[in-house]
Amino acid sequence: MQLRNTPVDEIEFLGHQVYVKRDDLLDVAFTGNKARKFYHFLQQDLSQVDILVGHGSVQANSLYSLSVLAQLKQCQLYYYVDHLPQYLIDNPQGNYRAALAQGAYIIVVDSLELSVIEHIQQQVLPRLAEQGQRAVFIPEGGRCQYAEMGLKILADEIKAWAAAKSYADIRVVLPAGTGTTALFLQKHLPFEVQACACVGGDGYLKQQFLALCVDESLHPTIMKADKKYHFGKLYLPFYHIWAQLKQTTNIEFDLLYDPLAWLCLQREFTIANENTAAGLENSDNRPILYIHQGGLQGNETMLPRYFRKLSFVK
Ligand SMILES: Cc1ncc(COP(=O)(O)O)c(C=O)c1O
Numbered sequence: 154m155q156l157r158n159t160p161v162d163e164i165e166f167l168g169h170q171v172y173v174k175r176d177d178l179l180d181v182a183f184t185g186n187k188a189r190k191f192y193h194f195l196q197q198d199l200s201q202v203d204i205l206v207g208h209g210s211v212q213a214n215s216l217y218s219l220s221v222l223a224q225l226k227q228c229q230l231y232y233y234v235d236h237l238p239q240y241l242i243d244n245p246q247g248n249y250r251a252a253l254a255q256g257a258y259i260i261v262v263d264s265l266e267l268s269v270i271e272h273i274q275q276q277v278l279p280r281l282a283e284q285g286q287r288a289v290f291i292p293e294g295g296r297c298q299y300a301e302m303g304l305k306i307l308a309d310e311i312k313a314w315a316a317a318k319s320y321a322d323i324r325v326v327l328p329a330g331t332g333t334t335a336l337f338l339q340k341h342l343p344f345e346v347q348a349c350a351c352v353g354g355d356g357y358l359k360q361q362f363l364a365l366c367v368d369e370s371l372h373p374t375i376m377k378a379d380k381k382y383h384f385g386k387l388y389l390p391f392y393h394i395w396a397q398l399k400q401t402t403n404i405e406f407d408l409l410y411d412p413l414a415w416l417c418l419q420r421e422f423t424i425a426n427e428n429t430a431a432g433l434e435n436s437d438n439r440p441i442l443y444i445h446q447g448g449l450q451g452n453e454t455m456l457p458r459y460f461r462k463l464s465f466v467k
Contacts, residue, residue: 154180156188156195157306161314161442164402166415167422172440173404174311177447185447186334187218190295192303199226203286206277208233208269209293210385211241211259214448217248219291220255230257231277231288233269237261247454296331296361304334308341311442315344320440326376326418327444328410330384332361334446335373340366345439346373349417351410352384376417385409389466390416392459407448408455414443 155178162173179188183195199205205226207219211234223230232252237259241249252259262272273290281288291297315323325346329335335348350358355375362372382388391412398415399405406415418441425435 154183154195156180156183156192156303158310162402162404164404166398166402167419168426169418169422170440171418172442173402174307174314174442174444175404176307177405177445177449179447182221183218184449185214185445186304187215187295187447189303189307190215190300190333191218191222191291192306193299194222194289194291195225196302199228199289201287202226202228202289204229204231204281204288206231206233206273206281206288206290207293208273210234211237212248212451212454213294214248214451215294216257216259217251217255217450220252220257223257224255230255232257232259233262233273233277234259235262235269248450251450294331294333296333296365298365300333301337301340304337305341307444308338311338311342311344314442318440323440323442324437325442325444326414327446328414329358329361329373330410332358332373333365334444336362336365336371338444339373340371347376348373349376349378349414351382351413354381376414378413378417379420382413387458387462388412389462392463394419404445405449405452406445408452408459410446410448418443 159175159178162175164171164173176185176189179185183191205219205223205228207216207230209215216232219232220230245253249259262269264272267275278288278290311325323344325338325342325344327335327346327348328351329348330352332348335346339346348358358375366372391408394412394415395406395408406412428435
């Protein structure tokens with residue numbers, strides 16, 4: 154299983170050069186940031202562990218990766234969700250289907266008083282302990298200090314790449330959900346990390362950074378989007394930029410996170426091109442390294458949704 158040392162491709166987007174760190178080319182089950190965030194667990198001896206306890210969305214990429222981790226380590230995965238659509242139960246697909254095939258238990262938390270995480274902490278973990286089951290709790294999307302180990306390795310690869318290119322300064326761009334990947338990269342890089350908030354907006358992302366690191370001087374910069382986009386909803390500009398990138402670069406990005414980061418870059422490059430046309434200097438000429446964080450498994454369910462929407466629009 155390849156868990157490190159991914160190549161960097163060079164692509165052109167709106168006349169601008171962008172380097173892409175191809176973490177999507179890591180292992181199929183652990184592509185992108187899952188390989189980095191779960192590196193600690195993948196390397197660890199979990200023979201004393203019976204159950205991995207996780208939670209999050211029923212179509213999360215991390216659900217599938219956790220189910221494979223549990224299989225590899227010969228333990229059971231209990232994965233808690235707050236919602237499981239009947240349609241999906243009747244027609245399993247995407248990460249949900251893949252995780253079921255790995256033997257994951259997906260459990261709906263049906264509580265009006267407790268959130269999923271409270272339910273796990275107050276009820277599930279104590280009950281498992283009482284039963285003598287040894288459990289490891291992995292917070293949603295790997296948002297925990299354990300993620301730091303694998304992300305430091307990614308930061309080291311980035312530093313080595315910049316040194317080999319003789320770049321004294323670069324900027325690292327990536328879309329964020331829980332912000333874990335961006336935060337630990339920033340902590341271990343001498344370069345600016347710029348992340349856009351795909352889930353819950355800028356305020357939510359800031360809170361996520363603070364939960365992992367109180368020192369704000371170590372936080373990534375938050376890139377501004379042109380408007381508020383709701384996570385998981387379909388937006389035609391998302392699909393169009395995704396399709397444009399696929400066609401012009403031959404690289405497939407994910408449809409949930411990547412389009413927003415590319416829209417931010419598109420906005421920036423458009424302004425830069427206007428400046429150049431007007432004979433003005435652009436202030437930021439640092440090379441850009443974009444982190445491809447995988448997640449293509451999720452495209453299996455996103456693409457049919459977009460095709461339905463597009464046929465509706467025509
Ligand atoms: C494809 C992809 N990109 C970006 C992210 C966001 O990563 P993070 O939650 O570490 O900010 C995720 C979620 O883990 C993801 O699956």
